[in-house]
Amino acid sequence: MSNEKKSIGKLLLGKWDTKTIVGTAIGAALFAVLMNFGGIRVFTNTNLSSAMIVVAVVAGLFGPLPAALSAGLGNVLADLIGGWGFWFDWSIGNFVMGFFVGLLPLYGARIEDGIFEVKHIIGYVICVVLGNLIGFGVVTPIMTYLFYSHELTITWAQAFTALVSNAIVLIVVGVPVLILLAKRNAKKTNLSAEN
Amino acid sequence: MDLSKRLFINIIPGNTFLDKLTGKTKVRMFLALIVLLIATWDIRIVVPVLVLGIVGLVSIKPNWRLIAGLMGFVALMNLFNLFLIWIVSPDYGDEIVGGSTLLFQFTARYSLSAETLWLFMVRFVKFISSFLVSLVFIQSITPSEMAAGLYAIKVPYKVATMVSIAFRYIPEISRDFSDIKISMQARGMELDPKKTTLIERLKQNVVILVPLIIVSFDRVSNIANAMDLRGYGRGKTRTYYSEHEETPNDRKMKVFYILVALAAVAVIAGRVFFPAQHEVWAPWI
Numbered sequence: 268m269s270n271e272k273k274s275i276g277k278l279l280l281g282k283w284d285t286k287t288i289v290g291t292a293i294g295a296a297l298f299a300v301l302m303n304f305g306g307i308r309v310f311t312n313t314n315l316s317s318a319m320i321v322v323a324v325v326a327g328l329f330g331p332l333p334a335a336l337s338a339g340l341g342n343v344l345a346d347l348i349g350g351w352g353f354w355f356d357w358s359i360g361n362f363v364m365g366f367f368v369g370l371l372p373l374y375g376a377r378i379e380d381g382i383f384e385v386k387h388i389i390g391y392v393i394c395v396v397l398g399n400l401i402g403f404g405v406v407t408p409i410m411t412y413l414f415y416s417h418e419l420t421i422t423w424a425q426a427f428t429a430l431v432s433n434a435i436v437l438i439v440v441g442v443p444v445l446i447l448l449a450k451r452n453a454k455k456t457n458l459s460a461e462n
Numbered sequence: 463m464d465l466s467k468r469l470f471i472n473i474i475p476g477n478t479f480l481d482k483l484t485g486k487t488k489v490r491m492f493l494a495l496i497v498l499l500i501a502t503w504d505i506r507i508v509v510p511v512l513v514l515g516i517v518g519l520v521s522i523k524p525n526w527r528l529i530a531g532l533m534g535f536v537a538l539m540n541l542f543n544l545f546l547i548w549i550v551s552p553d554y555g556d557e558i559v560g561g562s563t564l565l566f567q568f569t570a571r572y573s574l575s576a577e578t579l580w581l582f583m584v585r586f587v588k589f590i591s592s593f594l595v596s597l598v599f600i601q602s603i604t605p606s607e608m609a610a611g612l613y614a615i616k617v618p619y620k621v622a623t624m625v626s627i628a629f630r631y632i633p634e635i636s637r638d639f640s641d642i643k644i645s646m647q648a649r650g651m652e653l654d655p656k657k658t659t660l661i662e663r664l665k666q667n668v669v670i671l672v673p674l675i676i677v678s679f680d681r682v683s684n685i686a687n688a689m690d691l692r693g694y695g696r697g698k699t700r701t702y703y704s705e706h707e708e709t710p711n712d713r714k715m716k717v718f719y720i721l722v723a724l725a726a727v728a729v730i731a732g733r734v735f736f737p738a739q740h741e742v743w744a745p746w747i
Contacts, residue, residue, distance in 0.1 A: 285694055286686040288620050292627035293635075293678050293685075299628070300636045301671070317667045324675055336624065344628055347596045351540065352589040353496055414500060424550060440668055 282330075291333040291340075294325035298341025303349050318345075319433050322361075323441035326369035327378035327448050334369030335362045356414055356422070360407030367398025368437060381453025383445055391445070395437045403430045471633055472604050475704075478522050480602040485705055487712045489611025491719045492599040498726040499592045503742045507729065508588050515594030522602050532597070533590075540589050544582045548574075555581030560740030560747050580744050605630040610702035619700040627685070631678075638677055642670050 301318035318341065326334035339362030346353045371378065371394075376387035403426045411422040475481050480488070499511055519529070547554060552571060555578030556562040563576040603611070609626035613619050643653070651666060652658055658666070689695075740747065 283620070284686075285689050286682060288624055288695075289627060289686040289689065290679065290682045292624040293631055293682055295624065295628040296631040296635050297675065297678050299632055300639055304636065304639060317671050320668075320671055321675065324679070328679070336621070340625060340628060344625075344632065347600065348632065351536075351543065352592045353500055353596075355500070420551060420554075421547060440664075444672075 287329050287333055290329050291325060291337050294321050294329075294333070294337035295341040295344060297321045298337055299344035299348065302341065302345035316432065316436065317440075319436040320440050320444055322365050322368050323437055323444055324448065326365070326371055327383075327445050329369075330372060331366050331369030335366035338362055338365030356407050356410035359410050360402040360426075362402075363406045364398040364402030364433070367394050367401065368441075370394050376449075378445060378449050379452055381449045383449035388442055388446075391442065392438055395434055395441070399430045399434045399437075403433070471600060471629065472602070473630075475604055475607070476522065476602070478602070479711065480518060480522055480598065482709065482711065483602075483715060484708055484712050485603065485607030485609075485611035485702070486614040487611075487708075487715050487719070488599065488603050488607065489615065491715060491722070492595065493615075494719045494722040494726060495595050496592060498722055498729065499588060499595065501726055501729045501733070503584060503588070504729075505584050505587065505743065507725070508584065508591055512587060512591035512594065515591050515598060518598040518602075519594060522598060524601055529597075533593075536593050537586075537590065540586055544586065548572075548578070548582070552578070554578050555742075558740065559742045559744050561744075576746075577744065581742055584742060604704060606702060606704040610705040613700060613702065614705075620695070623694075631681075635674070635678055639670070639674055642673050642677075646670055 298318045298321045301321060302316055321341070322334050322338045325337045339358050342358040342361045343353075343355070346358070368391075371387070371391065374387060374390040374394075376383050376390065407426055408422055472481075483491075495511060495514070498507065502508060552573060553562070553575065556575055559577035559581055561575075561577050564573060565576050565579065566574045568574070605626040608629055609619070609622040612622040612625055617625075646666070646669060647653055651669070652662075653666065
């Protein structure tokens with residue numbers, strides 16, 4: 268398939284064509300809907316959220332920036348229809364987390380070409396944990412402090428549950444979904460590229 | 463509550479005062495109000511916004527039966543959230559409002575002070591008004607007006623398109639979601655949270671999710687092809703068919719949203735440069 272070397276910057280940005288835009292948009296819509304109706308409540312405004320799987324899927328199909336935008340935008344839209352107020356600190360946290368989850372191509376996993384092996388799974392798990400730690404353990408509390416100041420105590424409790432539950436969903440459900448996606452794509456490419 | 467009804471959006475612009483404004487005005491007005499609402503914890507600012515939200519809601523002549531159900535749901539959810547916060551930190555409001563006037567003592571740990579109650583009240587009113595503002599916004603804007611409005615505040619047009627497509631497909635996807643859920647129930651899946659364990663429910667979520675994700679992403683290539691065929695993404699800039707000339711009402715509302723934005727800036731600047739001793743104002747302190 269694509270044998271040409273891509274620079275890291277290009278990998279992070281992803282292919283920015285119409286399909287990516289629509290895919291990211293649909294991902295954001297799915298994220299918003301699932302955040303509202305597809306979760307199992309753990310703590311106030313924090314769910315064992317199936318929305319996270321959407322992030323993994325968008326990450327696998329389109330790359331880091333689309334995954335980040337899907338998660339961030341999806342969270343804003345979820346706030347818009349949810350009625351629990353607007354929490355841009357969390358949207359930004361989700362954005363960062365989505366970016367980390369989407370780093371798949373950086374360590375060689377290419378879902379669209381069916382490449383997703385054990386070392387990629389390990390890379391994915393590390394990225395998920397890192398992304399959740401940085402997104403919800405660092406960025407969200409900082410943003411909460413800047414935007415809402417005294418909500419910080421609650422954010423800590425929420426951030427902890429969100430961190431754990433998101434990581435669980437992303438790993439326990441996300442890995443099989445990504446393997447499935449990779450398998451599905453691998454079947455399509457039984458042709459080898461000619462040089 | 464029926465999801466697809468709850469997430470009703472307009473695709474054709476209506477004919478009330480707010481509907482007839484340009485997308486630019488709607489988006490800016492919404493952003494100004496939301497930023498103001500996020501920035502402030504002062505009931506003297508929140509209540510006027512609440513009144514504005516109610517006026518806006520009345521002016522767009524919504525389906526009241528639907529709105530009543532929705533408001534009830536949101537109010538209950540917010541009350542429940544407040545209850546959970548109280549469970550975690552019963553003296554939540556004391557430091558923030560500044561004072562501890564005991565009202566009720568339940569156990570050694572669980573008491574309710576007037577300050578906490580006041581803070582919860584402010585929080586409740588704040589979230590209800592922010593929900594009202596977003597409800598009026600959703601009900602009075604169409605997806606392409608939203609894209610036009612975002613583009614007018616210098617959001618890159620590809621991101622603006624993204625937002626409008628996502629907004630457009632939320633009702634569709636939630637309809638699919640409830641369809642899949644119902645058909646899974648018809649096949650004998652137990653969805654009652656009382657009768658299933660956590661692991662079981664997680665599994666069910668996945669079972670519902672897989673078809674939903676496949677159905678949703680199947681759409682992507684259809685939509686993308688349709689857009690490509692119409693030459694989407696060729697130019698560096700974009701104009702919007704839905705965006706009409708500014709009407710006199712738009713110019714009037716411009717004054718209004720600039721005032722709201724200034725108020726928001728003033729509130730934020732006030733909090734940054736002159737932090738009050740206690741963050742939330744209460745009449746008796």
